[in-house]
Amino acid sequence: MDLSIVVPLYNEANSLPELNAWITRVVNEAGFSYEIIYVDDGSEDDSWSVICGLRQTDSHIHGIRFRRNYGKSPALHCGFRRVEGEVVITMDADLQDSPDEVQELYRMVQEEGYDLVSGWKKKRYDPLSKTLPTKLFNATARKFSGLKLHDFNCGLKAYRREVVKSIEVYNDMHRYIPYLAKIAGFRHIGEKAVQHQARKYGTTKFGVSRFFNGYLDLITLWFTSRFGKKPMHFFGVLGTIMFLVGFIALVIVLAVKVASILSPEGSLRPLVTNSPFFYISLTGMILGTQLFLTGFIGELIVRNSSGRNTYVIREEL
Ligand code: UDP
Ligand code: MG
Numbered sequence: 630m631d632l633s634i635v636v637p638l639y640n641e642a643n644s645l646p647e648l649n650a651w652i653t654r655v656v657n658e659a660g661f662s663y664e665i666i667y668v669d670d671g672s673e674d675d676s677w678s679v680i681c682g683l684r685q686t687d688s689h690i691h692g693i694r695f696r697r698n699y700g701k702s703p704a705l706h707c708g709f710r711r712v713e714g715e716v717v718i719t720m721d722a723d724l725q726d727s728p729d730e731v732q733e734l735y736r737m738v739q740e741e742g743y744d745l746v747s748g749w750k751k752k753r754y755d756p757l758s759k760t761l762p763t764k765l766f767n768a769t770a771r772k773f774s775g776l777k778l779h780d781f782n783c784g785l786k787a788y789r790r791e792v793v794k795s796i797e798v799y800n801d802m803h804r805y806i807p808y809l810a811k812i813a814g815f816r817h818i819g820e821k822a823v824q825h826q827a828r829k830y831g832t833t834k835f836g837v838s839r840f841f842n843g844y845l846d847l848i849t850l851w852f853t854s855r856f857g858k859k860p861m862h863f864f865g866v867l868g869t870i871m872f873l874v875g876f877i878a879l880v881i882v883l884a885v886k887v888a889s890i891l892s893p894e895g896s897l898r899p900l901v902t903n904s905p906f907f908y909i910s911l912t913g914m915i916l917g918t919q920l921f922l923t924g925f926i927g928e929l930i931v932r933n934s935s936g937r938n939t940y941v942i943r944e945e946l
Contacts, residue, residue: 632656632663632735633714633790637704638722642675643830645722649683649690652720652728659732666691667722668708671698701834702803709793715739717793721784723831725754727824734787737821744792744815747778747807748785754827762840769844773851774808778820781807785823789815801839801846812854814943860927868920875913878906 634652638645649665656663667680669692680692693707705719716738720726726748737746753760763782770781782804796809807818856863882901889898901907 630664630714631661631716632731633712633717634663634665634731635668635705635708635712635717635719636665636722637668637670637701637708637719638672638676639670639698639701639704639834640672640674640676641722641831642672642679644724645676645679645683647829648722648724648728651724652731653687653689655728655731659735661735664689664691664712664714666693666708666711668692668704669694670700670704671695700801702798702801705803705806706798709796709798712790712793715790717788717790719784719786719788724829725826726783726785727826730785730821730823734785734821737819738787738789741819742817743787743819744789744817745807745810745819746787747780747818747820748783748823749778749780749820750783750825751779751822753825759833766840766843770805770808770847773847774805774811776807776811776818778807778818780820781805783823801842802850804843805847805850808850812850858931860931861924864920864924864927868917868924870917871913871920872917873913875910875915875917878910878913881906882910 634656636648641648645667652665667683667690669677669680671694677692677694680690680694684690684692691711693711695704695707708719709717716735718731718734720728730748734746734748737743755763763780767779767781771777774781786806788810792810792813792815795813795815796806798806798809802809810818852863882904885899885904885906886901
């Protein structure tokens with residue numbers, strides 16, 4: 630099979646017939662062998678009955694229905710587990726992404742050898758309240774991930790099948806799929822400017838909370854990908870620095886004390902608690918010890934949890 634199209638959706642009944650007709654027309658014109666997988670993320674509207682209706686007349690269509698709303702990432706993950714096509718394309722259900730891009734995305738993966746091609750909504754049709762924070766968000770994601778992409782969170786993306794089988798999209802990690810792919814060892818990640826349209830039916834499913842959660846997820850991802858298997862390398866370094874600062878301050882406190890004891894003017898003997906270095910040494914050494922202990926606990930958890938040796942084999946002879 631050439632192509633699998635995965636569409637996560639939540640309350641998009643109005644868009645579905647139009648979207649399905651459009652996708653079907655495009656892929657048939659291009660002559661692909663294909664499947665379309667709709668993952669209904671616990672919709673409360675008629676989305677599921679629309680999908681059932683579409684399926685009745687077209688066996689290319691598959692539907693998966695969640696018992697409740699879990700989020701876009703689990704929906705994508707579920708679709709990814711089932712895809713069979715050599716190239717996998719994801720797309721939002723709200724008609725903001727254009728199915729016309731499918732053929733070119735397919736070509737970029739198959740002929741130009743990209744592992745992942747991310748859509749880039751170069752000209753966006755979203756309110757300013759969304760486009761402005763998105764710019765900031767993408768700049769931060771670029772810094773953390775080292776990937777030169779303009780639009781991490783574009784719903785329209787194309788993958789080599791191996792990529793989606795090697796990554797796990799959980800929580801709200803759909804925003805960072807290119808970064809996940811990079812962490813999994815896929816290097817050839819590109820982007821393509823794609824057409825974007827204003828939402829025609831329904832409303833957006835993500836509020837402002839997306840920006841806060843987005844940043845926290847990014848930090849988590851950066852931390853776990855770098856130190857997830859070796860927490861001591863993070864906590865140990867911080868702990869050592871803290872402890873050293875505390876220790877140096879302690880030496881200063883003691884040196885001053887001893888010097889004052891040895892000095893002839895016995896009345897000029899300040900209490901150690903009057904020195905700022907006393908407090909620096911106290912906090913520094915306590916924090917340093919705590920950080921070390923956190924590191925040890927982290928290592929114990931890693932050592933006792935399954936999957937401490939996580940690697941993906943590429944080929945075998
Ligand atoms: N979506 C989903 N589960 C959710 C929220 C959204 O499957 O819990 C789907 C939604 O139906 C759409 C896509 O994810 O197909 C993108 O959502 P939306 O258009 O609301 O996001 P935006 O375009 O505002 O970033
Ligand atoms: Mg949308």
